[in-house]
Structure formats: structure tokens, C-alpha cells
Amino acid sequence: MKRIKPRPLVASHVVKATPRQVGGGRPRAALVEKAKASIAKGSKSFAVASMLLDRTTRERTHLLYAWCRRCDDIADGQDHGGELSLDKASALDRVEAIRILTHRALDGQPTADVAFDALGQVASEVGLTRQMADDVIDGFQLDAEGWRPRSEADLMRYCYHVAGAVGVMMAQVMGVPADAEDTLDRACDLGLAFQLNNIVRDIWEDDAAGRCYIPEEWLVEADIPPGQHMKVTNRDALVAIVQRMVDMARLHDAHARIGAGHLAFRQRWAILAAANIYGEIGREVVAQGPAAWDHRVHTGSLQKLGLVGAGLVEAVSGSYPPEAEPVWTRGKLIALARKDRPAPDIRETPLPDEGVRPA
Incomplete structure (x- = not known):
């Protein structure tokens, strides 16, 4: 018996793909x-x-x-x-x-x-x-x-996903070429610094939502039982953990400033201003000690203005002191982040009819 092939409801030459609409x-x-x-x-x-x-x-x-x-x-x-x-x-x-x-x-x-x-x-x-x-x-x-992160590596992998990778995208938005690996590495460092400072500020809010970004291994070392880090009796130990995280943020921040030196002046100033503002959040959390999570730490308008001014001075002076290399480089974090992900498909590159417009 001859099999009858089903006919489409609409002629194939009428059906069209959705046109690209950037x-x-x-x-x-x-x-x-x-x-x-x-x-x-x-x-x-x-x-x-x-x-x-x-x-x-x-x-x-x-x-x-x-x-x-x-x-x-x-x-x-x-x-x-x-x-x-x-x-x-x-x-x-x-x-x-x-x-x-x-x-x-x-x-x-x-x-x-x-x-x-x-x-x-x-x-x-x-x-x-x-x-x-x-x-x-x-x-x-x-x-x-x-x-939840078990180790420091887990923590930094998460920071790469939610902030380091954004820093890389932002660098490309600012005109950094895709093959300028050193500058992209520094952009990733900036995102990592931002996220580490965000984490220390938001520990109470995250705990209320059932989240914790402090590595379990760090809590064990501090003798803090899982889920108990916001208890008043554990606040002193928590401050020590926060200081450790802020120190890591400071190191990535310092390397980000080196990368800022490769940018045009206004971009450099903007990056340094943002780095100052986010760095101040971490410094303020440490300064307030056990009381840091009684209210949300933030920088006021006048304080922001001063930090923007400090960024201008640094942008003009071009003084970016060398620092020790961070343990968690962009290359290491990409390897951790993508180890289980399938290879990208052919749409990974810009489509030829659209191309990339010059900055």
C-alpha cells in the first residue's frame, strides 16, 4: 500500500523564517x-x-x-x-x-x-x-x-559567573578587542572584586532568603555550624571571614586598576570611580565589625562624589602599584565554569550580515 505523505497546511514557499530584527x-x-x-x-x-x-x-x-x-x-x-x-x-x-x-x-x-x-x-x-x-x-x-559553595574555588567560580563574566562583556562594550586577553583578565578582576564586596554587604539578606555564599570550608575553620553564621555569638568569627573576603576583593581590585590604565581617559576614570565606590562598601563592612549587618551598608551621595574625585586623581596620575598575583585568574575560572558545558554552536560568532559596528 502506497504511503501518502501529509501535505502542509500552507505551501512551503509561503512559510518564511522570522526576519532578523536587531x-x-x-x-x-x-x-x-x-x-x-x-x-x-x-x-x-x-x-x-x-x-x-x-x-x-x-x-x-x-x-x-x-x-x-x-x-x-x-x-x-x-x-x-x-x-x-x-x-x-x-x-x-x-x-x-x-x-x-x-x-x-x-x-x-x-x-x-x-x-x-x-x-x-x-x-x-x-x-x-x-x-x-x-x-x-x-x-x-x-x-x-x-x-552553595563548599570551597574557595566554588565561591570564585560563582563570582566569575555573576560578575567577572559581566566585567568581560563590559570591557568589550568599552571597545577592548576580543583578543586583548590581558585587559579582559583585568576586567574580570574588577567584576570579581565587585561581587566579593557585594557578598560581604548582603550576608544578612542572603541568609534571610536561604542563601549563603561563604564557603563551607571557611565556616568549618571558624567553628561556625552550617546556617548559624548570623547568630550573635558567631559575629566576631564572621567578621574575620569577611576580612578575608575583602582582602581578596582588594587584590582583584588592584589588578583591575592596572587594566584601567589601558583604557581611554574617560573610561579609565569611570572604572576607577566604580572601583572606589564598591571598594568602600567592603571597607565600611569591615569597619563596622559585628554591627555591619544591623542595617544595609551603602555610600551616600557626598561620599560617592569624593570617591569619583579620587578616581579622577588616579586616572590623571596613572599610578597603578603592582600587587601580588591573585590565586584565581580568569583562565582558571573559565576552566571551572565551562568544564561541563557543551561546545558553543556556530551562532557563537557575530552573524555575517550584521557584523560589528566600529566603536
Whole structure:
């Protein structure tokens, strides 16, 4: 009996692939405006530092930030920060949605979400790739799985995903060539420093949400039982752990400043200002000791202004003192981060009909 091949409902020559629409087909100016509003609401520190950049770089920075902020909010069930969602049931589904929308945006397809369309826009301009984005998304995956670091290596792997990899993307947004490995290494160092300072500031908030980014091995060494690090009786030991983390942040910060010396003046000033602001967070946590988590540590407007001024002095002087090499280099962390991930597909490189626009 002859098998009848089913006929499509629509002729094949009528069915067309969705046309590529970089930025989701939205006007670039509209994406920039939405991204600017996002950074103003989500991070006053980044907003202040970004004002030091030239217009094109500032806009691209805002576009990338909008994607990072949106991913973070989707993963945690937030809106520009605030109380973390404790609903773990859908956490993995939310991360999968982030990955699908991100890949779609990088493929030049509309996503119906402004922040993801913003990523597609800036990626088309500077050549951001799927592998770069997946490095970041894998950090959200760890949180969704209820992961906790057992060792220092685990901690730094997480910091690479959620901040070091973002630093690399930001460097490319600022015009650092993809093959300028030393400068990209320093950009990763900056992200690592930022995240370590964020962790020490947010220990109480993370604990309330059932998270802990202090390595279990460190807690054991300090004789702190798992889940008990916020107890008043353990605060002195916790301060010692925080000092250790802030010291690591300081070392990565120092290397990031060396990399800043390779940037144009306004970019260098912006990076140094941001480094000063985030470094001050860690220093303030240590200075407040056991009382550091009675309220959220932050830097005030006048304090930020002073730190921006200090960044200007350093940007002009070009004085970047050498420091000992960090234990956790970008190369080591990439090896840890990608060891179980399949090789990227052919869409990893910018599509030929779009190319990369000059900075």
C-alpha cells in the first residue's frame, strides 16, 4: 500500500523564517531611554560612574546593564532588587526562560522584552557572543539549583559567573578587542572584586532568603555550624571571614586598576570611580565589625562624589602599584565554569550580515 505523505497546511514557499530584527525591531533611542531608567533605579553607583563615559559608550553600558538587571530580577522574582522570592519551584523554569530569551536576542530575533532586545542591540554593535552571555546565566542556574559553595574555588567560580563574566562583556562594550586577553583578565578582576564586596554587604539578606555564599570550608575553620553564621555569638568569627573576603576583593581590585590604565581617559576614570565606590562598601563592612549587618551598608551621595574625585586623581596620575598575583585568574575560572558545558554552536560568532559596528 502506497504511503501518502501529509501535505502542509500552507505551501512551503509561503512559510518564511522570522526576519532578523536587531533590538527587537524597536528604535535604538527607545531602548537606550528604557535602559537609562533601569540603571537609575537599580544601581546609583553604576549610574554615577557611567556618567563619566562618552555618550556612545555610556549608552552601550546602559543597554548591557538593563539585560543584567532584568535577568537578575527574573531569576530572583524581584523588580530592581528588594526582597528575594522564596519560590524555588519555578526557579529553574525562570532561568531557562532567561536563556531562551537571551539566545533569541543574540540571534537577532524580537523577544517582546525591552531588556533582552537591548542586549540584542548592543551585542550587534560590539560583538558580544552567546558564550559570554551563557557564562553569566550559569550563575543564575547555580542559585536556582539551591547551590552553595563548599570551597574557595566554588565561591570564585560563582563570582566569575555573576560578575567577572559581566566585567568581560563590559570591557568589550568599552571597545577592548576580543583578543586583548590581558585587559579582559583585568576586567574580570574588577567584576570579581565587585561581587566579593557585594557578598560581604548582603550576608544578612542572603541568609534571610536561604542563601549563603561563604564557603563551607571557611565556616568549618571558624567553628561556625552550617546556617548559624548570623547568630550573635558567631559575629566576631564572621567578621574575620569577611576580612578575608575583602582582602581578596582588594587584590582583584588592584589588578583591575592596572587594566584601567589601558583604557581611554574617560573610561579609565569611570572604572576607577566604580572601583572606589564598591571598594568602600567592603571597607565600611569591615569597619563596622559585628554591627555591619544591623542595617544595609551603602555610600551616600557626598561620599560617592569624593570617591569619583579620587578616581579622577588616579586616572590623571596613572599610578597603578603592582600587587601580588591573585590565586584565581580568569583562565582558571573559565576552566571551572565551562568544564561541563557543551561546545558553543556556530551562532557563537557575530552573524555575517550584521557584523560589528566600529566603536
